[in-house]
Structure formats: C-alpha cells, structure tokens
Amino acid sequence: MGRNRDASGGGGPVGRAPEQAHGQMPAGGTPVLEVDIRAAVGSFRLDVAFRMGREIMAILGPSGSGKSLTLGHIAGFRRCGEGRISLSGRVLCDPVAGIHLKPEKRRIGYVLQEPCLFPHLSVQGNLLYGYSGTPGSTGTAAELWHATRSVSDGPHGAASAGSVSDGCLIRPSDLVEVLRLGDLLHRKPATLSGGEKQRVALGRALLSGPEMLLMDEPMSSLDAESRWRLLGYVRDVHAGFGIPILYVTHAVEEAQFLASSVGLLGGGRMVEHGPIDRFRGTGKLFSAAGSKPVVNLLEATVVESCQDKREVLHCVQDDGGGPGGLSEVAVGGKRLRIPRTERPRGARVLISISSTDVIVTREHPAAMSADNIYCGKVRSMFDTRRGVLLLLGSGFDLYVEVTRAATEQLNIREGDELHYIVKADAIRVVGE
Amino acid sequence: MTSLEWFAIGLTLRVALLSVCLTMPAAIAVGFVLVRYQFRGKALLESVLMAPLVVPPVVTGYLLLLALGPNSAPGSAFRAVFGSDLAFSPWGAVVAAAVVSFPLVLRPVKTALSGIDSTYALVSRSLGVGRVRTFLRVTLPLALPGVLSGAILGFARSLGEFGATIMVAGNIPYRTTTMPLAIYSYFNRTDGEAPALRLVLVSVAIAFLALLASDALARRGARG
Numbered sequence: 001m002g003r004n005r006d007a008s009g010g011g012g013p014v015g016r017a018p019e020q021a022h023g024q025m026p027a028g029g030t031p032v033l034e035v036d037i038r039a040a041v042g043s044f045r046l047d048v049a050f051r052m053g054r055e056i057m058a059i060l061g062p063s064g065s066g067k068s069l070t071l072g073h074i075a076g077f078r079r080c081g082e083g084r085i086s087l088s089g090r091v092l093c094d095p096v097a098g099i100h101l102k103p104e105k106r107r108i109g110y111v112l113q114e115p116c117l118f119p120h121l122s123v124q125g126n127l128l129y130g131y132s133g134t135p136g137s138t139g140t141a142a143e144l145w146h147a148t149r150s151v152s153d154g155p156h157g158a159a160s161a162g163s164v165s166d167g168c169l170i171r172p173s174d175l176v177e178v179l180r181l182g183d184l185l186h187r188k189p190a191t192l193s194g195g196e197k198q199r200v201a202l203g204r205a206l207l208s209g210p211e212m213l214l215m216d217e218p219m220s221s222l223d224a225e226s227r228w229r230l231l232g233y234v235r236d237v238h239a240g241f242g243i244p245i246l247y248v249t250h251a252v253e254e255a256q257f258l259a260s261s262v263g264l265l266g267g268g269r270m271v272e273h274g275p276i277d278r279f280r281g282t283g284k285l286f287s288a289a290g291s292k293p294v295v296n297l298l299e300a301t302v303v304e305s306c307q308d309k310r311e312v313l314h315c316v317q318d319d320g321g322g323p324g325g326l327s328e329v330a331v332g333g334k335r336l337r338i339p340r341t342e343r344p345r346g347a348r349v350l351i352s353i354s355s356t357d358v359i360v361t362r363e364h365p366a367a368m369s370a371d372n373i374y375c376g377k378v379r380s381m382f383d384t385r386r387g388v389l390l391l392l393g394s395g396f397d398l399y400v401e402v403t404r405a406a407t408e409q410l411n412i413r414e415g416d417e418l419h420y421i422v423k424a425d426a427i428r429v430v431g432e
Numbered sequence: 433m434t435s436l437e438w439f440a441i442g443l444t445l446r447v448a449l450l451s452v453c454l455t456m457p458a459a460i461a462v463g464f465v466l467v468r469y470q471f472r473g474k475a476l477l478e479s480v481l482m483a484p485l486v487v488p489p490v491v492t493g494y495l496l497l498l499a500l501g502p503n504s505a506p507g508s509a510f511r512a513v514f515g516s517d518l519a520f521s522p523w524g525a526v527v528a529a530a531v532v533s534f535p536l537v538l539r540p541v542k543t544a545l546s547g548i549d550s551t552y553a554l555v556s557r558s559l560g561v562g563r564v565r566t567f568l569r570v571t572l573p574l575a576l577p578g579v580l581s582g583a584i585l586g587f588a589r590s591l592g593e594f595g596a597t598i599m600v601a602g603n604i605p606y607r608t609t610t611m612p613l614a615i616y617s618y619f620n621r622t623d624g625e626a627p628a629l630r631l632v633l634v635s636v637a638i639a640f641l642a643l644l645a646s647d648a649l650a651r652r653g654a655r656g
Contacts, residue, residue, distance in 0.1 A: 103554075108558065110558035112551065
C-alpha cells in the first residue's frame with residue numbers, strides 16, 4: 001500500500017524497513033527462502049516479510065495470527081495481492097510480474113496438522129506417490145525395499161550423496177531408514193497410530209524431491225509421547241538431508257527444540273524474527289505462544305540406570321528394578337531423579353518437565369517427600385496468557401509457571417533465590 | 433422366446449450400457465464442478481439437471497424431440513456426421529435414457545465427491561502432481577464406490593425407460609423396441625400375454641441384480 005517497490009526485484013524484499021527485511025541475516029547462511037507478502041483475506045490483512053537459510057525456522061504465533069495463511073501463500077495455494085516469494089533464486093510468486101507458480105511446480109513439501117495420508121494407498125503407495133513423478137526415480141517398490149535389507153548402511157552418510165539443492169533426491173531407502181518406516185510399508189493408513197501416520201506424511205513430502213519443507217503444527221494432533229518422538233525425527237531429517245524447514249507452531253518448546261531461528265507472528269504481521277538465541281531468556285517467545293503450558297526440554301546424561309542392577313541405589317527391587325524404581329540423570333551439574341529408564345549409564349537423553357509441574361518455595365522444604373529439591377535464581381519473569389512464567393537459572397534454564405497471586409504472596413522479584421521442587425514422576429524421558 | 437423378445441433384451445442392454453457411458457463422464461465432471469466451485473446460477477443449473485427426476489418422462493421426451501428432431505441444429509448435425517436421423521433411431525433411445533437417468537447418476541457421484549476432503553488434493557499437488565492427475569489418482573479412486581453405485585442406478589433406470597424413449601425413438605419393431613416398449617406392445621395384443629410376462633420377469637431379474645450390486649458397493653464404500 002503506497003510502498004515504494006522495485007518491480008525488477010533481484011534483491012529480495014524491497015521497500016521494507018531495513019531492520020525488518022535486511023538487517024537480520026538468516027541463521028543458516030545465504031537466504032534460501034525470501035518471503036514478502038501482503039494479502040487481504042476477508043477483513044484479515046497479512047503483511048509478512050522474512051528470509052531464511054538452510055536452517056529450521058520456527059514461526060510462532062497464537063491461533064489467528066496468520067501462520068497457516070503464510071504457509072498457504074508460500075506453498076502456492078493462495079495468491080498474494082502484493083509482494084514476492086522466491087526459493088533458491090526461483091521466483092515463485094510476483095503479482096507485478098504476473099508470476100504465480102502452481103503448487104505442483106514449486107517443489108515445496110507441505111506437512112499439515114492432519115497427516116492426510118491417501119487412504120486408498122498403502123504406506124508404500126503413499127511414500128512413492130510424489131516420488132514416482134520426480135526425475136531419476138524408477139518409482140518402484142524395490143527402492144523402498146532396498147532399505148530393509150541394508151540396514152547397516154549409515155543413513156546420514158548415504159544421504160549426503162544427494163544434496164537437495166541441485167535437484168538431486170533423497171533416496172527412498174535412506175528415508176525409510178531414518179524414519180524407521182520399514183515395518184509399516186505394507187500397512188494401510190487406517191491401521192497406523194497418529195505418530196506413525198505423521199511420520200509417513202513427513203516421508204512422503206520428503207520423497208517428492210522438495211527444496212524445502214513447510215510444516216504446519218504437525219504435532220498438534222499427537223499425544224505427548226509421539227510428539228517428542230516425531231520432533232526427534234524432524235531433527236534427524238534436517239541433520240541427515242540438510243533440507244530447510246519452515247515450522248509453524250504455537251508450542252514454544254517445539255521451536256526451542258528444533259529451530260535455530262524464530263519468527264514471531266501476531267495479527268498478520270511478522271513482529272520480530274532472528275536467531276533463536278536472541279529470544280532466550282526473554283518473554284517474547286511466550287507472549288507469541290498459545291495457551292498450553294510451557295514444557296521444559298533438557299538434555300541430560302543418565303548417571304544411574306536400572307540396567308546397572310544392584311549397584312543402583314534407587315532401583316527398589318534387586319532383580320533389576322520393578323515399577324516404581326528410579327533412575328538418575330545429570331543436567332547442568334544437578335542430579336535429577338526420574339522414573340526408571342532402561343537407557344544405559346552415560347546415555348544422552350532428553351527429558352521433559354512441564355512448567356506447571358514445578359513448585360517454588362522461599363524456605364527450604366525440610367520435610368518433603370519429593371525427590372528433586374534444588375535452588376535456583378529468578379533470571380527473568382514475564383506475564384503470559386496463563387499466568388506468570390519464571391525463568392530459573394540453576395545450572396540449566398528451567399521455566400516455572402506460577403499464578404499471579406502466588407508471585408504477589410511470595411513477593412517474587414527478578415534476582416531472588418528460590419527453592420524448586422520437581423517430583424520424579426513429573427519428569428519424562430522423551431522418545432523412550 | 434420369439435426373436436423380437438431377444439432383440440428387445442439385446443437392444444435394452446446395449447442402450448442402457450451406452451447411456452451409462454454417456455452419463456458417467458458427464459456426471460463426474462458436473463459433480464466435481466458443483467462440489468468444488470461456487471458460481472452464479474449454480475442453484476439454477478442444479479435444478480435444471482435434476483428436472484428429469486420430477487418432469488414426466490413423456491414431457492422430457494417431447495422436449496428432446498423438439499431439441500434433437502431432424503429440423504433442429506443438433507439433429508441436422510447428427511445427420512451430417514452419421515448419415516441418419518437421431519430421432520426414431522436406437523441412438524434416440526440412448527439419448528432419452530441418458531437424459532432421464534442423469535439425475536440418478538449425478539446424485540450419488542456428487543455425494544461421493546463432496547465427501548472427499550479437498551485437503552487430499554491439496555497435499556497431492558504439493559507433492560508435485562498436477563490437477564488432472566491428482567483427480568485421477570486421488571479424488572476419483574476415493575469416490576469410486578459412489579461413482580459405481582451411480583453407474584448401476586443409471587443402468588437400471590435406463591433399462592426401464594419408457595416415456596421419453598417412445599417419444600424420441602418411437603416403437604419401431606427390430607429397430608427401437610426396448611424391453612418396456614415390447615412389453616407394452618405385447619400387452620396390447622390378444623396373444624401377447626405370455627411374451628409380455630416373460631419380458632417382465634427378465635426386466636425384474638436384471639433390475640434386482642443391479643440393485644443388489646449397488647447395495648454391495650455402497651456397503652464396501654461405507655467400510656472404506
């Protein structure tokens with residue numbers, strides 16, 4: 001609207017405030033995707049500009065902020081009124097130049113909230129659906145089957161043979177290996193669990209030879225356990241195949257787990273975007289997030305596991321520990337007791353603690369049945385839709401949600417030392 | 433059975449099959465447009481397409497005769513291409529059956545197509561498959577039970593077509609006597625009771641088989 005823009009383009013988003021469009025280089029190096037769109041859908045106005053490189057970029061925002069709309073424009077299912085979208089130098093959309101590439105010509109994989117597997121095809125049929133149309137594929141089942149026989153080949157090494165940018169494709173056998181789809185190939189989508197379906201949908205999108213992947217809240221219909229597992233797969237896929245991923249979510253922990261850059265969307269505008277480190281310790285991510293509680297995701301090392309049998313203090317039964325036994329992990333110099341895990345000593349695990357499962361006190365709770373009682377410093381605190389979120393520094397970052405009334409009662413201020421309590425049962429090992 | 437009875441059975445089956453061949457592609461195309469697109473006059477178009485269901489077949493036949501008769505533009509075009517008139521020919525019977533059965537074919541096809549989440553098509557296109565191939569590889573296979581049940585309904589309705597057929601094709605022995613027309617002719621003859629009854633039984637048998645098949649398909653479709 002009245003913006004001064006250069007139709008010949010070339011330099012990406014033009015006519016933008018420099019700090020918005022040019023000031024922030026994508027964390028993944030040279031920009032792969034450059035987006036600058038303005039569109040009106042009913043009374044809603046979308047006005048979004050950003051760039052991303054080969055990284056995973058998360059777009060965070062509450063419902064109705066225009067997240068899915070943005071992806072719809074990039075994928076080509078919506079026409080933008082003004083602006084320009086380009087991917088690896090190819091212009092996908094430029095209304096002034098009369099360019100609007102059809103979705104099937106954009107080479108952008110799109111994973112939706114619902115897996116939308118084709119119900120009349122087997123898993124194999126779904127995986128090969130887009131693949132059989134890509135150059136260089138024979139589109140035969142043999143390419144998938146190859147994978148189940150040569151499990152010993154490292155997936156990452158093999159995958160690096162084909163880089164995504166030169167139009168070379170991800171080999172089906174590698175993908176089946178990375179996503180562990182071998183056992184599912186002959187099943188029908190109706191017989192799969194939610195997590196399995198979404199894994200197949202992810203594989204199907206990757207096999208269509210995309211230059212990048214759009215994911216629109218792919219975890220929102222999954223239970224917590226499959227969600228963390230799938231997040232791991234998304235990270236593996238990015239690490240293994242080097243494909244840029246634009247990941248839309250309203251769950252901050254998903255963004256923190258996956259993304260190296262973040263864009264905050266609100267009211268149809270990109271409020272701020274940049275490397276995720278810039279947002280750590282600030283309340284910005286949480287103000288853009290949804291209304292679900294924040295979950296802490298922590299990298300931990302198993303210190304004592306139930307595999308160690310008798311030596312382990314916390315395994316109650318001496319024959320390897322029955323249910324109710326505890327294991328111990330180390331996180332940032334602290335030891336946390338967690339429910340019994342089968343992972344061996346020294347294994348790196350990811351644990352999740354919901355911010356609502358942590359209790360804070362002023363005094364040290366002397367007589368207390370909880371397993372994990374430690375001390376932490378309030379590094380920052382911010383209001384969210386749900387209450388107040390405290391960021392406790394305790395060798396690691398721990399988000400704790402408290403009510404506004406509680407912050408007043410305890411008179412919590414930034415810099416205060418607080419004791420925090422986490423029941424072992426409230427900690428989960430992710431993807432186990 | 434007399435040779436005219438055999439002729440009537442053979443002609444009826446051929447007319448019904450050809451009628452389905454005409455209505456199926458049309459019903460799929462029209463059903464798809466009605467389900468996926470919004471446009472002005474959509475409600476009017478739907479009523480016109482559904483009209484043969486409520487308009488007396490004789491009236492439909494009369495209107496068809498006006499539209500396709502030797503003096504009309506389509507009629508003379510048909511004559512120029514095929515060398516014979518459309519009216520009072522077996523092809524007239526096919527057109528009459530197709531027009532009258534079209535609403536019955538369209539309805540299940542449209543229902544089946546509208547039951548398919550358009551997201552499948554969207555996903556398919558994001559996987560690099562164009563519109564037409566997406567329709568052939570995803571939408572149509574998913575709608576198949578409804579499409580087949582529409583085909584069977586159309587086939588059964590075409591078998592029994594009488595009013596429009598007698599108007600457009602006439603009742604010319606060994607040329608346009610379909611089973612219903614033959615039954616009517618035999619019934620009007622003093623010695624025609626036995627052949628009429630035989631053709632009635634054959635009609636009932638074919639119609640029942642078609643309905644059973646349609647039912648089986650509908651149940652398969654419901655199971656997914």
